Amino acid sequence: MDNWLEVTVETSDEEMETLAARLTMNGAEGLVLEDETDFKVFLEENRQYWDYVDDALLERMKGVARIKFYVPDDEEGRAQMAAALEGIGNPVSTAPLKEEDWAYGWQKYYQPMAVGERMYIVPEWERGKPVPQGRTAVYLNPGLTFGTGSHASTQLCLGLLEGRVIPRQKVLDLGCGSGILSVAALNLGAVEAVGVDIDPKAVGVAYENAQLNGIGRDRYTVRAGDVLSDAGLVEELVQAGPYEIVLANIVSDVIIPLSAQVHRFLAPGGTFLCSGIIDSRADEVADALEKNGLEILERLERDGWCALAARAGRPG
Incomplete structure (x- = not known):
């Protein structure tokens, strides 16, 4: 039938x-x-x-x-x-x-999408079609899990990221989900990235999306765990660092406590990019970052969402 x-x-x-x-x-x-x-x-x-x-x-x-x-x-x-x-x-x-x-009808909702000035998010079934000049493609399987690049919070974070990634940088992606941000960072020139998510299913998903972009496990590592409660995981990440860029596209209630320990991951002068912040709580998050020694560099807002870029200051 x-x-x-x-x-x-x-x-x-x-x-x-x-x-x-x-x-x-x-x-x-x-x-x-x-x-x-x-x-x-x-x-x-x-x-x-x-x-x-x-x-x-x-x-x-x-x-x-x-x-x-x-x-x-x-x-x-x-x-x-x-x-x-x-x-x-x-x-x-x-x-x-x-x-x-039944199997493919949902694909019509996902089309290639330009994000920021440099990024071009492409569903895997659109591979092979032309990528606009001057843009970097990031190939994803949107059917795998959350984090397709369509949400304003993800787009804001990508917008902050694309102007800050340079070759030879290391990136830490906290709450990596589908891996879209860390994969984008690697495609933009980062030498190495580590992704972390509390959902174990995200590990395989992020690895699969990395593979779609020709990224192997020699450059990309994904771990399951909670950096707010797992001291062993935190120590492991610290030993693998430091990172020039730390990403956190999560929620305000996670970013605020995370701001107290993000300095442990950041290289001197490194950048913390956080998004997933409802605009009504943006000042609260910014205050927490500054209280913990981070200097706010940039603030982007769109559709009721906010993303912040902050720089690590000197200890003390």
Whole structure:
């Protein structure tokens, strides 16, 4: 079967469970429940990734409460749909869906994207197409995990990064996610990078994205762990340093305590680039950086987000 019908039944949070039971009793299979409340709970339970959630997705989920199921797009399938919907008066819509859409339909949302003055983020399936003159390509598999370059916080951090990377520098990427920032730094000329993320799944993802860019493990190391609580990991990173650039595209509640120990990672005069900061907390983060001996060099803002560049001062 190559063609399917996606059947969407509108409902409410309160009615969803009852409606799902009725659809199941009527023979509907493979129900997909989409609920803004559940989506927000997921975000709350995974706060370390919330800054990577695409703004358009947040908007699409606003007020959503619906159930989807799928039937073959033929006479028999339409009969199955009619039976599943018997006695149900909720609004219903249908959309044709080809089999390849199951695996590849989401790719249409990811197109090559110019970022800053020098960067060009390219989904892996667009490899081989021309890269604009003067721009450096960064190839990613957006389906792997968070961190595709589409979020304002990531773009701001890339904007700060591209003007500061020079050859022979070492880079530390804290909260590396997909590896987009550290891979970009290596593509721009950094000699070596280390990525760290609290999610073990990010390790394999970052390595895969590095491989897409021709970067091997001789130049790129990724570790799982929490630099705020794992003293052994911190010591390991310190021994592997120092780093001319330290990146942290995370959240304010992590950047603020991190600012107290980032000097341990930075080379003298090194630069700390932090993003993922809601603009209403930017002054609070800047104050924490300055309190811990960092000099603010640059501040970028976009769409309610802020990124800061700071330089390591002399100890004491």
